Amino acid sequence: MKESEIIKKLVKTFDYTDRSIIEGPGDDCAVIDLGDKKNFYIFTVDDLVENTHFLMDYLKPSEVASRLVRMNVSDIYSMGDAVPIYCLVSSGINDKKIDNEWLADFIKALKKELDFFGVKNIGGNISKSETVFFTLSLCGKVSKKGITRRCGAKAEDILCCVGNMGDVKAAVETMLSKKRDFFTSDEKKLFGSFVKPRIYKDYASCISKYASSMLDNSDGLYRSLEIISEVNSVRVKLDINSLSFVASKSLKRWSVLNHKDFKEYVISGGEDYNLIFTVPEKNINKLKSDIKDVHIIGRLENGYGVDISEYEGKIHYFEHF
Numbered sequence: 001m002k003e004s005e006i007i008k009k010l011v012k013t014f015d016y017t018d019r020s021i022i023e024g025p026g027d028d029c030a031v032i033d034l035g036d037k038k039n040f041y042i043f044t045v046d047d048l049v050e051n052t053h054f055l056m057d058y059l060k061p062s063e064v065a066s067r068l069v070r071m072n073v074s075d076i077y078s079m080g081d082a083v084p085i086y087c088l089v090s091s092g093i094n095d096k097k098i099d100n101e102w103l104a105d106f107i108k109a110l111k112k113e114l115d116f117f118g119v120k121n122i123g124g125n126i127s128k129s130e131t132v133f134f135t136l137s138l139c140g141k142v143s144k145k146g147i148t149r150r151c152g153a154k155a156e157d158i159l160c161c162v163g164n165m166g167d168v169k170a171a172v173e174t175m176l177s178k179k180r181d182f183f184t185s186d187e188k189k190l191f192g193s194f195v196k197p198r199i200y201k202d203y204a205s206c207i208s209k210y211a212s213s214m215l216d217n218s219d220g221l222y223r224s225l226e227i228i229s230e231v232n233s234v235r236v237k238l239d240i241n242s243l244s245f246v247a248s249k250s251l252k253r254w255s256v257l258n259h260k261d262f263k264e265y266v267i268s269g270g271e272d273y274n275l276i277f278t279v280p281e282k283n284i285n286k287l288k289s290d291i292k293d294v295h296i297i298g299r300l301e302n303g304y305g306v307d308i309s310e311y312e313g314k315i316h317y318f319e320h321f
Contacts (some may be wrong), residue, residue, distance in 0.1 A: 026231070027150050028075040028216055029082075031142070039141040042082060044075040050097075050132040058175060061102045062109035063195035064134065069113035070197050071218070072136045074273040077201045078216035080208030081146025084119045088137040092129025117201070146208040153213040153232040153278040159298035160284075162200050162207075162291065163274025164248040165221055166265030167193035170255070186250040186257075193248075197273045203291055207277055210287040214277035220270040222315050225298075225306045228278065235303030240310040242297040243267070264313045 007025055016024035022040055023031035029042035048068050050056055059067075076084040089110070093103075114121060119138070171194040174187050183191060207214060213232065217224050225236045240263065247262045255262040278300060279287055288294050301307075308315075 023149060028078045029140070029142075031079070031147070031149075036141075038144060040144055040147060042076060042079055042140045042142050043138065044072055044140075045135065045137040046072050046075070048134045055175070056097050056132060058180070059195065061106035065106050065109035066113055066196045067194075068134050068136050069110065069117065069119075070199050071271070071273060072138045073117050073119070073201070074197070074199050074216045074218070076138055076140040076142075077199060077204040078148075078214055078275060079140075079142045079204075080148030080211075080214065081205040082140055082142035084117055084138050084140040086122045086139045087114065087119050089121060089124035090126070090135040090137075091124070092127050092131065092133040094128070094130055094132050097132055117199075143208075146205060148204075148208045148211050148214040148277070150213055150215050150227060150231045153228055153234060153300055154280070155234050155300050155302045157212055157234075157278040157280055157300045158284050158296055159225075159228075159236060159238070159276075159300060160211075160279055160287075161217070161246060161274055161276045161295050161297055162203055162293050163198060163217075163246070163272065164193070164251070165217060165243075165246050165272045165274060166251050166262060166267075166269040167248055168197070168271045169220075169265045169269030170251055170260075174254075184254075184257075186254050189248070189250040190254060193272070197271070199273060200275050203293075204275065206290050207275065207287070209290075210283035211277040211279050214275060217272050217274050217276050218270060220268050221276070222267050222306065222308070223270070224276045228276075228300070229305055232300070233304065235301040235305055235307060236298060237301055237307040238267075238298040238311075239296070240308065242295060245295050246297065261313050263311060267308070267311065268314065268316050 011025050020033050022033055029044045032041045034041050048054055048064060054064055073084050076082050167190045171190040215224055225238060229236050243263050243266045247266050251265060252262050
């Protein structure tokens with residue numbers, strides 16, 4: 001059973017017709033109208049599970065904390081003119097794997113990350129567990145005028161992104177093949193993208209002024225483009241040549257050294273947490289004037305599906321099951 005199939009079963013079971021629910025399952029955040037004249041309130045939750053998302057003997061506690069916070073706040077900022085506000089942190093602890101020093105370092109780093117993004121912790125839960133896990137639930141707010149959801153894109157819109165893609169997939173492969181003490185300088189940079197992904201909080205609000213839709217790139221570029229197609233009933237044509245501009249120099253050098261195609265890592269990699277969005281053609285010059293780092297990577301057309309006909313490599317993306 002696929003993750004998407006489980007979500008569909010949940011959606012069919014629960015009632016999301018309450019007028020206060022602006023967006024239930026299906027976007028980066030749930031969106032709720034609580035009567036605030038200017039803002040909606042947004043909610044997201046995500047996990048880090050040992051041996052699924054991280055290895056206890058490989059990551060430092062500070063790195064686990066950083067990933068936990070950043071993978072969640074990325075969802076908040078992908079909603080446009082938004083900010084995270086409060087969080088709940090839950091954990092499953094195995095005291096044979098986590099000692100007092102590990103936990104102290106984790107909590108210190110967790111507070112530092114939450115402070116950086118302006119998030120206040122308001123509680124959580126702790127349980128004993130054979131498998132170590134951490135869950136972060138976030139509440140934020142988004143301007144009603146500046147909200148940017150996955151829906152809203154139309155044919156002829158321009159497909160854009162900010163940030164690099166593919167680094168994390170390369171980092172994970174490197175982690176599984178060697179100890180971090182033996183990383184090259186490029187592998188250290190790729191690994192840095194894994195443990196402390198860049199979050200484009202200073203760009204999201206500006207992008208929301210011009211974009212018709214937006215999402216964070218957590219499951220890989222190809223899956224993100226599938227989502228845009230499915231939600232908006234459009235055909236997404238990816239410009240393969242543009243991928244050279246969104247692949248980092250470290251990824252390109254690593255790919256040459258390891259006889260890999262960097263385009264496969266850009267297309268199929270996940271957990272980069274950069275922003276992918278669509279922009280009406282009339283807005284594109286204004287956006288590029290405000291944000292120099294915007295990359296144009298394709299266009300939306302009438303039809304359905306994802307067109308990467310110029311690419312002959314492998315396509316795959318992360319599924320839990």
